[in-house]
Amino acid sequence: MSLLARLFGNKPRTAAIAKERLQLIIAHERGGSSTSTPDFMPALQQELLAVISKYVSVNQEDIKVTLEKQGNLEVLEVNIVMPEAGAKR
């Protein structure tokens, strides 16, 4: 459960203000060798968002995407707040 409390922050919330949220984190750590994979993160990001939008109806403006790099580590974070009746099926 170590990661659970860190996701979405750790503040208690009441049911009255609860929104449905989806968070996607992709972390890519490159190896030390020159045979490492090329940078596929931008393309991967597009495809993953396309998959997610098949399951939940989301407005483009409710999707927040951030990409961080630090040395060999690249982290893509996608935060989505869903509309009240977000179910597609």
Next chain:
Amino acid sequence: MSLLARLFGNKPRTAAIAKERLQLIIAHERGGSSTSTPDFMPALQQELLAVISKYVSVNQEDIKVTLEKQGNLEVLEVNIVMPEAGAKR
């Protein structure tokens, strides 16, 4: 950078033992209302893995998947260790 150090642990590693790794975390927090989306995580997981396998060549045994639930929060974690020459393109 708050999340970066937590991903993949925080231990220094030498280039000699560096492996290429990909970590995918999907967190779904349901809203308080009864109109929340149904549980799409298992199907979503399958599709996301299919997308990832288009970009990196991975052996099934190198994929570790864990699913945790805590109240309204559901967290799917996928850890992939790539082979040395993991690039597909």
